Amino acid sequence: MIRFENVSMEYRNGTAAVNDVTLTVEDGEFVFLVGHSGAGKTTLTKLMIAEERVSSGKLEVNGFRLDKIHSWKIPALRRTMGVVFQDFKLFDKMTVYENVAFAMRVVGAKPSVIKKRVPFFLDVVGLSHKADSFPTELSGGEKQRVAFARALVNNPDTVIADEPTGNVDTDLTEDIMELLLKINKLGKTVIVVTHDMGIVQSYRKRVVRIENGRIVSDKTGGDFE
Amino acid sequence: MKPSTFFYNIRQGFKGVFRNSVMSTASVLVLVACMILIGTIYVVIDTIDVNFKAINDLNVIEVRLDKSYNDEQIAEIGDALEQIRKTSPIIEKELVFVSADEHLQILKERFPDNDWINGILDSNEYNRSLYESGELSEEEGGSVLVDNPLRASYRLEFVNLSDFDEVTRVKSLIDEIKLKDESGKEFDAVDSTNDIRDNIELYGKVMNVKNTLYVAGIWLLAIFLIIALFVIMNTIKLGVFARRNEITFMRLCGATKSMIRMPFIVEGVIIGVFSAAVAFGLEFYLYQYLLRDIVASATNSAAGGGIIMGDFSGYALVLGLGFLAVGLFAGVISSSVSLKKYLKA
Numbered sequence: 128m129i130r131f132e133n134v135s136m137e138y139r140n141g142t143a144a145v146n147d148v149t150l151t152v153e154d155g156e157f158v159f160l161v162g163h164s165g166a167g168k169t170t171l172t173k174l175m176i177a178e179e180r181v182s183s184g185k186l187e188v189n190g191f192r193l194d195k196i197h198s199w200k201i202p203a204l205r206r207t208m209g210v211v212f213q214d215f216k217l218f219d220k221m222t223v224y225e226n227v228a229f230a231m232r233v234v235g236a237k238p239s240v241i242k243k244r245v246p247f248f249l250d251v252v253g254l255s256h257k258a259d260s261f262p263t264e265l266s267g268g269e270k271q272r273v274a275f276a277r278a279l280v281n282n283p284d285t286v287i288a289d290e291p292t293g294n295v296d297t298d299l300t301e302d303i304m305e306l307l308l309k310i311n312k313l314g315k316t317v318i319v320v321t322h323d324m325g326i327v328q329s330y331r332k333r334v335v336r337i338e339n340g341r342i343v344s345d346k347t348g349g350d351f352e
Numbered sequence: 353m354k355p356s357t358f359f360y361n362i363r364q365g366f367k368g369v370f371r372n373s374v375m376s377t378a379s380v381l382v383l384v385a386c387m388i389l390i391g392t393i394y395v396v397i398d399t400i401d402v403n404f405k406a407i408n409d410l411n412v413i414e415v416r417l418d419k420s421y422n423d424e425q426i427a428e429i430g431d432a433l434e435q436i437r438k439t440s441p442i443i444e445k446e447l448v449f450v451s452a453d454e455h456l457q458i459l460k461e462r463f464p465d466n467d468w469i470n471g472i473l474d475s476n477e478y479n480r481s482l483y484e485s486g487e488l489s490e491e492e493g494g495s496v497l498v499d500n501p502l503r504a505s506y507r508l509e510f511v512n513l514s515d516f517d518e519v520t521r522v523k524s525l526i527d528e529i530k531l532k533d534e535s536g537k538e539f540d541a542v543d544s545t546n547d548i549r550d551n552i553e554l555y556g557k558v559m560n561v562k563n564t565l566y567v568a569g570i571w572l573l574a575i576f577l578i579i580a581l582f583v584i585m586n587t588i589k590l591g592v593f594a595r596r597n598e599i600t601f602m603r604l605c606g607a608t609k610s611m612i613r614m615p616f617i618v619e620g621v622i623i624g625v626f627s628a629a630v631a632f633g634l635e636f637y638l639y640q641y642l643l644r645d646i647v648a649s650a651t652n653s654a655a656g657g658g659i660i661m662g663d664f665s666g667y668a669l670v671l672g673l674g675f676l677a678v679g680l681f682a683g684v685i686s687s688s689v690s691l692k693k694y695l696k697a
């Protein structure tokens with residue numbers, strides 16, 4: 128479960144990116160986080176993985192109180208989260224396979240487990256044939272899917288996808304959304320950050336809209352124009 | 353840590369060393385220089401210590417007694433010396449009397465092949481047997497038996513020779529000891545130039561050399577160690593910088609600090625251990641084939657025997673462990689410091 132209670136957050140340069148946000152996402156929910164560019168969507172996801180700390184308010188994520196978490200507990204929190212970063216954060220010197228395997232390596236997974244899970248998730252995102260390619264040799268959509276495989280490979284409880292359809296055409300957008308729904312059906316909480324109102328409309332899920340760091344609406348299944 | 357993780361980190365550490373081969377080489381060179389310096393100063397100081405013990409009379413004042421003194425007079429001088437000993441805080445040990453025969457034995461032990469000493473010992477032995485079998489009269493035998501040119505002496509051993517004024521005071525007191533002749537007239541029992549023997553000035557000089565070496569050694573060691581730390585730190589910082597994105601991602605993935613740190617620590621440890629091995633080999637060569645030869649050729653010509661220098665095997669354990677400790681210390685410290693900035697939350 129993710130619970131924001133009157134959370135505000137200010138970057139070190141003084142930008143107030145999140146203002147008095149109160150929001151609860153139950154386990155197993157599927158939530159769209161929408162808002163114009165610069166509204167504070169990415170910042171909210173950063174707060175959820177403790178990449179940034181809240182300035183005030185109470186924040187609980189998957190059983191961790193992030194407003195007062197000890198830094199040594201943060202790795203445990205992050206292992207419950209799988210994030211598809213807006214900028215992918217792929218490594219150009221590693222192949223697609225190695226990029227995905229790296230995420231498992233760094234949390235101490237066994238080589239035998241890595242050998243089984245990486246091909247499986249590359250298959251899930253439809254990139255088995257690109258396993259030995261380097262990110263520089265991939266299209267935007269393909270990079271995105273590598274980032275997906277990497278977010279899923281450690282079997283997180285919560286998956287956060289920051290603009291997962293930003294670089295892909297309509298067909299791929301549908302594939303990716305199908306994938307996210309499948310993940311959600313497996314019982315995982317899914318948070319999708321997007322400004323693509325088209326998909327938001329067609330899937331009729333819970334939609335949280337933020338503007339200037341504030342939640343301005345929180346509806347399920349309605350009309351969002 | 354799982355074995356697979358352990359080996360992964362070892363591999364990553366080696367990759368790190370080779371990724372940055374120029375800087376790694378520089379680190380090894382500085383660290384080796386640092387170790388050789390420590391090692392050489394250590395063996396030189398130890399050699400001084402060993403040779404000190406070999407010439408153990410350096411801190412002794414020896415009062416030689418005139419051959420004409422009888423037992424009573426010798427005892428009287430002993431009492432006077434005992435009084436002086438009690439007044440001086442830097443003489444701790446008991447006053448020791450060494451007879452002329454004992455001196456001869458000590459010399460015999462030190463120079464077993466010396467003809468002169470052996471000649472005296474043999475003739476004494478021969479005369480004693482003649483005397484014991486009755487072939488020599490008591491008078492004749494007695495006179496032959498004291499045919500020992502050495503003199504009996506008292507020895508005062510100092511514990512702390514840094515106080516030269518006190519040593520001088522003790523010497524002048526000894527100089528003033530008087531005995532009385534048959535007519536009751538006082539005369540000097542000890543003549544400061546002929547009867548007092550000491551190596552205290554030499555002792556002071558050697559001490560000075562040793563202290564200078566200690567101080568210089570510690571300074572050089574500190575400076576070199578700082579340079580070594582600085583170079584290794586920069587080597588690892590370059591590696592950290594090259595992989596800063598990976599480190600950021602690792603953190604966001606939930607990698608623990610130790611997992612992130614490990615490859616870099618391994619990198620530092622590899623540099624440290626490798627340097628220790630190189631330094632050990634070089635030090636061995638330096639000591640066994642250079643230092644010992646130089647000292648041997650320099651002292652062979654000088655009278656009084658050469659400087660004792662043990663085999664390198666005597667230093668192998670201490671130097672091996674010492675180098676390893678310095679290497680590990682430098683490696684671990686510098687990689688920990690280099691990473692600090694990237695490990696915040």
Ligand SMILES: Nc1ncnc2c1ncn2[C@@H]1O[C@H](COP(=O)(O)OP(=O)(O)OP(=O)(O)O)[C@@H](O)[C@H]1O
Binds near residue numbers: 140142171
């Ligand atoms: N590291 C940072 N330091 C200072 N200010 C920042 C930082 N990152 C973002 N901001 C500011 O915080 C606000 C919210 O940014 P955020 O990245 O959360 O927006 P967003 O909703 O994700 O936008 P987009 O749809 O363009 O990705 C913006 O005004 C942005 O300029």
Ligand SMILES: [Mg+2]
Binds near residue numbers: 168169170213289
């Ligand atoms: Mg964003």
